[in-house]
Amino acid sequence: MINSSIYIKSQQEVFDVVIVGSGAGGGMAAHMLTKAGAKVCLLEAGQPYDPADPKNITQLKWPYESPRRGASTTRPFGDFDAAYGGWDIEGEPYTRKEGTKFDWFRSRMVGGRTNHWGRISLRFGPDDFKRKSIDGLGDDWPIGYDDMKPYYDKVDRMIGVFGTNEGLRNNPDGIFLPPPKARLHELMIKKANKAIGIPTYPSRLSILTKPINNERGQCFYCAQCSRACQAYADFSSSSVLVKPAAATGNLTLLPYAMAREVTTDPISGLATGVSYVHTGTLQEYSVKGKIVVLAASAGETARLLLNSKSSRFPNGIANSSGVVGKYINDSTGASRSAIIPSLFDRKTYNEDGVGGSHIYSPWWGDNSKLDFPRGYHIEYGGGMGMPSYGFGWGIEGLNGRENFTRDGLKKAAGGYGATLKEDYRRFYGSYVSFAGRGEPVPREDNYCEIDPNVVDKYGIPVLRFNYKWSDYEIKQAKHMQDTFEQIIDAMGGKPMGKKPGADTNYGLADPGRIIHEVGTARMGNNTSTSVVNSNCQAHDVKNLFLADAAPFVSQGDKNATWTILALSMRTSEYIIDQRKKANL
Template identity: 75%
Template structure:
C-alpha cells in the first residue's frame, strides 16, 4: 500500500487550438504533421459524415420526422449544421437601431460541414483596396505572399475549375469542372450575350480522386448533408481526421472556451479555460502557444472576455480594435420562371452540391457609384423537389399558362396540381449576388454587460448598419438579375425590390461570411495582429480564422482562411525552431 500519493503534473501541450473549422483544422493538420503535441478544443460534438449514425445523404424529404412541418436545423432536417442563428441558452443582442444575425455551428469541423464549397482565391486587388480607392484598409500582405499557399491548399484538398486568365480572379490548381446543366447553359448564353461573364464554378469537390482516403463525387447534389465518401471538403473529414491519426492531437469536444489564460508577469498565454458543456464543469488546458480559430465573432468574444490587470480591455487589445471592423458579405437575390424550360423530359440533373457556373466580378468600380464588387451564384435545374416546390409559381401572381396557352390559377388539388408540378418542374432559376462591403469601425461586436450564456460566459452585443455603398451595390445586383432574366426570355418572380427595403439587401450576418474583428496590420496602433496573424501584444498568441482579415473581398473567404492558416502554421513552426517562441 502506498503511503504517499504523488500528484502528476498536468500535461503542457505545445499548442492549444480553439475551434476545428477551416482555420483550426488546417492548423491542427500542419502542426501535428510537424510533430507538435496539440490539444484541439471544439465547442460542439464529434461528427463524421461517413459514420452511419450521422449519415443523412440519400434520404427522401418524406423521411424527415416532421414531414415538412418545420425543422430543427437552419437549412433543413438533413443538413449538416448543428446550430443556427439562434441557439438555446446562447443568446446575443444588437444595439437599438442596428441588426446582426450570428450563425454558430456547434460540431467538429464547424461551418465547413454545410457550406457551399465555393472556393475562390482573393485576387491582387483584394489585398490593396485602400491604396487603390482610398477607402478601407490594405492588408499587410499581398497576393504573392499567399499564392504559394493557395497552390498547396488546392493540391491538398482539391478544387475544380477552369483556367480563365482573369487578373483579380486568379486561377488555381484545378480538377476538371463538371459540365453545365441545361439551365446553366442558358444562363451562360444569356450572360455572354449582354457582356456578363459566366464561367465554370470553383468548388472544393473531387471530380476525380486525389488520394486513397477520399472518394470521388457521385453527383447526389447533397454536399450540405456532409459527404460519406469525403468527396467534398469539410475540415472534420479532410483535416481533423488525418491530424488525429498522426497521434499528435488530443481532441476535446463539448469544450466551450471561456478565457485565454496568461502569465501575470510575462503576459504570455499559458493555456485556455473552458466549460465542459455536458458536465458544466470548468476545466483548463495548458499550452506553450494558443491558436484561436473559433470563428470571427467567437474569437473576438474570447479575447474581450480574457481580461486581466495587464490586459484590462481584453487580451491583445492595446489597439482597441478587437471586435471592431466587423463585416459580412452583402447578399441580394432574385428568382425567375423560364417558359422554355417547361414540360421537359425527366432525367437525373443533380450534379454537384451547388452551382456548376458562376459570374465573377466583371466591372470597373471607378465607373460606378459604389466602391466594391460582387459575384453571382446561380441555382435551378431538376434537383430533388422539396416541400413547398409549387410556392415559386405564386410569384407569377397565381396565374400560369395552361396547356392551351391561356393563363389560369396555378395548382389546386389532385390531378390538376400533379400536372402543374410535372410541367413546371425544372423551369425555375435563382441568382444571388455576394459582394464586398466597406469595413467600418462603427460596425462592431462588444461584450454585453447585462447578459451571460447558460455556461456563465458574457455574451456579445452587436452594432451593425449597412452603409450607402452596400445599398447601391444591392441595387446594381437587382438590375443585373433582371437583365439576365430578360435575356433568357424569363419572367422575374415577385416585385422587384426597391429603396424601401434596400433593394433586397440581406440583413447583416445572414450570408455567414463575417470577418475582421481582430484584423492584421503593420501598425500595432490600429491592428491586433501582425502579417503572420500573431498578436502584436502577445507573441505566443495567434488567430487563424477570418477575424484576422482587414476586408472581405467579393469572394467567399474559406479558401483564404485555409491558405493563411497554413502560412501562419509554417511561420509558427519556424519561430519555434529559431527559439523565438
C-alpha cells in the same frame, strides 16, 4: 457524453499548442502542426462529427424519412442538413444595439461550418489585398497576393478544387480538377450573359471530380453536399483535416468544450492556455499550452479576446489598440428568381450534379465608373435536382398570371389534386435563381463588444453587435437587382414576385445572414490600429495566434474560406519555423 477523465488528464499535460475551434482555420492548424510533430489539443464547443459515421449519414434519404418531412424545425437548413447550430441557439444568446439587425450563425460540431457550406473556393486576387490604394476606402492588408499564392497552391493540391484557368487578373487561376459540365439552365444563362456582356465560367468548388488520394472518394453527383459527404468527396474540416490530424497520434480532441478565456502568466504576459466549460456537465476546466491559436470564428474569437481580462490586459488580451471587435463585416447578399417559359414541359431526367452551381460570374464591372466602390459575384441555381419536401418554389406566385395559365384552359396555375400535379410536372425544371455576394467597405463603427449585462448558460458574457449597411452596399444591391433583371430578360424569363426596391434596400440581406463575417481582430503593421501582425501573431502576446477570419482587413468579393485555409497554413508554417528557432 465525453468521459470527464479526459478533461482531468488534460489539465496535467502542457501541450505544444492549444487550438480553439475546429473549422477551416482550426482544422488546418491542427493538420499542419500535428504533422510537424507538435502535441496539439483541439477544443470544440460542439459535438464530435464524422459524415461517414452511420448515425450521421443523411445523404440519399428521402424527405419523408424525416419525422418533420424535411422541415427546418431542428436545424436552420433542414433536418438532413449538416448544420448543427444556427443563428439562434438555446442558452447562447447575443444582443444587438438599437437598430442593429445583425444575425450571428454559430456551428456546434467538429468541423464547424465547413460541414454544410457551399464549397465555393475562390482565391482573393491582387486588388482584394490593396483596396485602399485603389479607392481610398478602408485599409490595405500588410500582405499581398504574392505572399499568399504559394499557400493557395498548397491548399488546392491538399484539398482539391475544380475549375478552369481563365487568366483573370483579380480572380486568380488555381490548380484545378476537371469541372462538371453545365446543365441546361446553366447553358441558357451562359448564352444570355454572353449577349449582355457578363462573364460566366465554370464554378470553383472544393469537390473531388476525381480522386486525389486513397483516403477520400470521388463525387457521385447526388447534389447533397450540404448533408456532408459520406465519401469525403467534398471538403469539410472534420473529414479532410481533423481526421488526418488525429491519425498522427499527436492530437487530443476535446468536444463539448466551450472556451471562456485565454489564460496568461501575470509576469510575462504570455498565454498559458485556455479555460473552458464542459457543455454537458457545466464544470469548468483548463488546458495548458506553450502556444495558443484561436480559430473559433471571427465573432467567437473576438469574444474570447475581449473576455480574457486581467490586470495586464484590462480591455481584453491582445487589445492594447482597442481594435478587437471593430470592423466586423459580412458579405452583402441579394437574390432574385424567375421562371423560364421555354423550359416548361421538360423531359424529366437526373440533373443533380454537384452540390452547387456548375457556373458562376466573377465581378466584371469597373467601380470607378459606378456609384459604389466594391464588386460582387453571382451564384446561380435551378435545374431538375431531387425535389425536397414542399419544393413548390412559389408556384402560388403564378396564380393569376396569364403567361403561366395552362394552355387552352384559361385557368391559373396550381389548384388541387390532378391539376396541381400536372402543373408541378409542367413547371418543374423551369425555375432559375440568382444570388449576388459582394464586398462591403469595413467600418470602425460596425463592431461587436461584450454586453455588460448578459451571460450565456455557461456564465460567459455574450457579444453585443452594432452594424449598419452604408449607402455603398445598398447601391451595390441595386446593381445586383438590375443585373438579375437583365439576365432574366435576356433568357426570355419572367421574374418571380415584385422587384425589390429602395424600401427594402433592394433586397439586401441583413448582415450576418450570408455567414461570411470577418475582420474583428485585423492584421496590420501599426500596433495602434491592428491586433495581429502579418503572420497573424498578436502584437501584444507573441505566443498567441489567430487562424480564422478575424485577421481579415477586408472581405473581398469572394467567399472567405479558401483564404482562411491559406492564411492558417501560412501561420502554422510560421509557428513551426519559430519553434525550430526557439523564438516561441
